[in-house]
Amino acid sequence: MKNTALVLMVLSAFASAASAGPTADRKKREAVDKSLAQGASEVKDCGKTYKISFDWEAFDKIDWSKAENTKEHQIGSETTNVRWVGHDINKLCLDKDYKGPLQKIDNVIYRTTIEMGEKGEGRLRAKVEGKTLTFENRVGGSTRDGGDFATAAKKVL
Amino acid sequence: MRFVTIVLGFGLWLVLGAGHALADDVPMKEIQALAAHGNWRELLATATKVKPTARDADWRKLVVAAGVHVIDESGNATSGMSSTQDLLGVVPSVEATYGFLRDDAGYLDAKARAVQRVAAACGGEELVDCGAIVVVLSAGVQRFPKGMARRLAELVERDVSAVEALHFWRAAVAEQREACQEPGVARAVIGVLASDAAGARLEEALNTARTCLVQLESALLEALIDTDDGSAFARNACPMLKPRPGASVMKKKKCH
Numbered sequence: 001m002k003n004t005a006l007v008l009m010v011l012s013a014f015a016s017a018a019s020a021g022p023t024a025d026r027k028k029r030e031a032v033d034k035s036l037a038q039g040a041s042e043v044k045d046c047g048k049t050y051k052i053s054f055d056w057e058a059f060d061k062i063d064w065s066k067a068e069n070t071k072e073h074q075i076g077s078e079t080t081n082v083r084w085v086g087h088d089i090n091k092l093c094l095d096k097d098y099k100g101p102l103q104k105i106d107n108v109i110y111r112t113t114i115e116m117g118e119k120g121e122g123r124l125r126a127k128v129e130g131k132t133l134t135f136e137n138r139v140g141g142s143t144r145d146g147g148d149f150a151t152a153a154k155k156v157l
Numbered sequence: 158m159r160f161v162t163i164v165l166g167f168g169l170w171l172v173l174g175a176g177h178a179l180a181d182d183v184p185m186k187e188i189q190a191l192a193a194h195g196n197w198r199e200l201l202a203t204a205t206k207v208k209p210t211a212r213d214a215d216w217r218k219l220v221v222a223a224g225v226h227v228i229d230e231s232g233n234a235t236s237g238m239s240s241t242q243d244l245l246g247v248v249p250s251v252e253a254t255y256g257f258l259r260d261d262a263g264y265l266d267a268k269a270r271a272v273q274r275v276a277a278a279c280g281g282e283e284l285v286d287c288g289a290i291v292v293v294l295s296a297g298v299q300r301f302p303k304g305m306a307r308r309l310a311e312l313v314e315r316d317v318s319a320v321e322a323l324h325f326w327r328a329a330v331a332e333q334r335e336a337c338q339e340p341g342v343a344r345a346v347i348g349v350l351a352s353d354a355a356g357a358r359l360e361e362a363l364n365t366a367r368t369c370l371v372q373l374e375s376a377l378l379e380a381l382i383d384t385d386d387g388s389a390f391a392r393n394a395c396p397m398l399k400p401r402p403g404a405s406v407m408k409k410k411k412c413h
Contacts, residue, residue, distance in 0.1 A: 117375070154378075155382075
């Protein structure tokens, strides 16, 4: 009986370690990508398609010791955040004044950052470089919501 | 011609306060006696009853002295915060009656000292409307002791409104440009620009916005996005934002 309990405890500890390991991280990242893709599927009124991606390279370069959230916590938040990227792109396309400028964009990138903006932009800021529209979301604060990406984009389009 | 004469005569009669003085004239001696006995509040309540023609050089000095004493007496160690709160009911009416007080350096200094006392005392357990007292006491005061303006701005925004805090944020920014980054500055500026404010208050908002434009631009653009065409905010903010790069679609839509 005593041995059985010991084995169960060891197995339990192993399972916990595994859930916090690479597999769990991969699953969370897949959830983020899936959420982003789900939002991207809402882009129907722009007359074109966009390559919408999450900048995982930038995410992995973040010094999380300087961030307001832990890496694990942030991945969870990103699943909610990125859901609205495609939704808001389509929202902008429904306004003919923004549909025009969006024809010049081919790529949309969502990037997590811990860098403060220089110009008081708030946590979510957008920039246009060539044919790429990049959203930079600073770690911390509440999660993004529908309309936040449209507002950020309107400041630069 | 006759009508004009009558109107001018009536105006002069009003300016001189004859209508009021007819009711119960008070001699200068009585005002001087009130001052001698330290009855400052009564002096302020009575000084207008001295006929303008009977007022000598001391009249104005005595009113100023009374104003200074009333403010200095409030909120001192013995009277506590409740008497400071009492100023809410006294200062606005006194300044409305004796407009010259707001131009008197000694009186404004007394108010600045009282504001300091309020700021130091607020946060205690006594329930007082600190922000409202600060607004009343600060009218006409342009400079505050170092570091005080930011504290006052926070108090006023908390207790009164973001818009009322503008005066203090402007002073904080004038003292230290880094204050432009405080979120309260954007709230105050946007609040005033979106209102029907005109004159000095609008100028104060525009000047603060120009001084802090780099830090406020994003918030101003956000407010422009949310505002209606032809709104007060668009009318006030567009001349500042239009020459700046970015948001060209939005500016085309909202800034006519």
